[in-house]
Amino acid sequence: MNTDLTDLTDTVELCARLIRFDTTNHGNGDSEGEREAAEFVAEVLAAAGVESHTYESAPRRANVVARVPGEDLSLPALLVQGHLDVVPADAADWSVHPFSGEVRDGFLWGRGAVDMKDFCAMVLSVVHSLAASGRRPRRDLVLAFVADEEDQGGYGAHWLTAEHPELFADCAAAISESGAYSYHVRAADGTPVRLYPIGTAExxxxxxxxxxxxxxxxxxxxxxxxxxxxxxxxxxxxxxxxxxxxxxxxxxxxxxxxxxxxxxxxxxxxxxxxxxxxxxxxxxxxxxxxxxxxxxxxxxxxxxxxxxxxxxxxxxxxxxxxxxxxxxxxxxxxxxxxxxxxxxxxxPAVEAPVDSPWFDAMAAALRAEDPEAVVVPYCMGGGTDAKAFAPLGIDCYGFAPLWLPEGFAYRAMAHGVDERVPVEGLRFGTRVLERLLVSV
Incomplete structure (x- = not known):
């Protein structure tokens, strides 16, 4: 796969490139497949000097797993995981083509912009930023870019944990969707408040x-x-x-x-x-x-x-x-x-400790970029691939940081028409993620 790998630290460009891969998951095993997106991820990682392995659960249902060495090998690893598949999108209903990855009016548009190619792009951007500066994370990072989250995970995270559990054997905690985004509310006296809910359960x-x-x-x-x-x-x-x-x-x-x-x-x-x-x-x-x-x-x-x-x-x-x-x-x-x-x-349901060094580190990373952030735990009403990793004894957190403008219907974007994410929000999230990964 001959991919132009310029601007590898630019989260917006990486996310746009990921969106342009049609990884539609129709459910029940009917999928366009994640193969090309997975190959792109592997090439981006390789350009940062990170070796990865691709695990294909079925033809074109590809999962990419890599390990980034940390400074302190005595510490357990942190799993950073995201899915490459997306739900279907009817182009006739959209203002832009859902797989265009177009930047317009300060937003990046396309299916997967918030669910969850944005986070995958942030991870790739941070890996390249660390490589370019010669820095390393505090602990080993296990990176997993998986298939099939939008169905049952049988070709993705659940398959990986059943067939290759050794890949995650030393992971103590994990981060992924959905949490750490700004949620604008007002206090009883009318003062604006920015909540940042981190998923500690689902x-x-x-x-x-x-x-x-x-x-x-x-x-x-x-x-x-x-x-x-x-x-x-x-x-x-x-x-x-x-x-x-x-x-x-x-x-x-x-x-x-x-x-x-x-x-x-x-x-x-x-x-x-x-x-x-x-x-x-x-x-x-x-x-x-x-x-x-x-x-x-x-x-x-x-x-x-x-x-x-x-x-x-x-x-x-x-x-x-x-x-x-x-x-x-x-x-x-x-x-x-x-x-x-x-x-x-x-x-099964998922529950990670609220009062833990992991949660404290995530809160600190958010406050470093937004000093007025009010960081709170919350329970997700639906489900994520955390359900595959939690049974391995991994504490799973919803932490995919984003800054969002007031009035932006972020929670309606996932699976919705005209899915989009603010460009500055992506860059904010990348800075927060990098702070976390070098300090936790």
Missing amino acids: RGTAHLRLTARGRAGHGSRRNEENAVVRLVNALHALAAHTWPVVLTPSVRAFLERTGEALGVEIDLADIDGTLARLGPAAGLVESTVRNSTTPTMLQAGYKVNVIPGIANALVDTRVLPGTEEGLLAQVDALLGPGVEREFVSHQ
């Missing part, structure tokens, strides 16, 4: 398939064993159920520290009232004070006058750390007779 995934069975028959006849009715009743019970509040360490710390920064009363016995008082800051925590069971797909029948003998549904179930056993017991009680459940996807 809910587990327990996607369920419900199967209702009954007696098939004619639609005009009475039928007390209608599979569709059984399924609808089960889904209504799940959707109507109010899951109890569960305050995990990350959520509790977010509420207490954010409340203190905003001058807002935090009453842990009245979470709904507390969320109301937090205002826009509640958007970072409202989905993670409870478990959730959200019906998303239905399938039943083939003809309007025929009662089918079977009906199916999928339920997006998200589980807070330490709550899965109780949640599943409650689900079983709500389903009712004639309805069974099975896992479609099952990945």
Whole structure:
């Protein structure tokens, strides 16, 4: 692959180049493939004197892993990981072509600009900056640029940790999406506050398939064993159920520290009232004070006058750390007779220590670039490849630093139309990342 490798410390140029590789992941193994993007990453690393290895889980499903030696070999390594695949984008809906990597109006546009080729570009830029200056990170860095995060990870992180766990054997902690971006809110007295939430936890995934069975028959006849009715009743019970509040360490710390920064009363016995008082800051925590069971797909029948003998549904179930056993017991009680459940996807929740040297180092790196940063832990409502690495005993943090302008709908960018990231935000994030990697 003959790649022009100029401007290797320019995060914006590196990110634009990565965006121009169409690495669309359609799901269920249907993908354009990450191969060309992975080859580019390997060449960029090689130009910085870093040897990498490419692991292909299936044709064109490529993963790149490298190690950057640190100054203190007695320290455990830090894993820095990001995914190269992106979700589909329909060019007809976009203001620019989604794989153009165009810079316009101070933003870099394209699919993957925030999810998460921006972070991959930052990592490559920092590696080149260190090489150019002759500096080394404090500890070894294991770099992983993986495939398939936008589906189940079966060709990417989950495959790597199952087939090549030795690559990560000495990693004590990891950083990746999604956290350390500026989130603009206001204190109770109206003072502007910039929160920087670092991901210290994420809910587990327990996607369920419900199967209702009954007696098939004619639609005009009475039928007390209608599979569709059984399924609808089960889904209504799940959707109507109010899951109890569960305050995990990350959520509790977010509420207490954010409340203190905003001058807002935090009453842990009245979470709904507390969320109301937090205002826009509640958007970072409202989905993670409870478990959730959200019906998303239905399938039943083939003809309007025929009662089918079977009906199916999928339920997006998200589980807070330490709550899965109780949640599943409650689900079983709500389903009712004639309805069974099975896992479609099952990945554990992730919880890393909030009060740790890792978190403190990340907070310090952010404050060095933004002295007014208010750094708080938070729990992600969805999931990342941390679910693959955490079972190896690695403390996984969401730390992909970005500066964002006030009013910019960053959280709507991932998987959205006209995905884009501010150019200055990328450069800010690169400086923060470099500070962390040379000091942690």
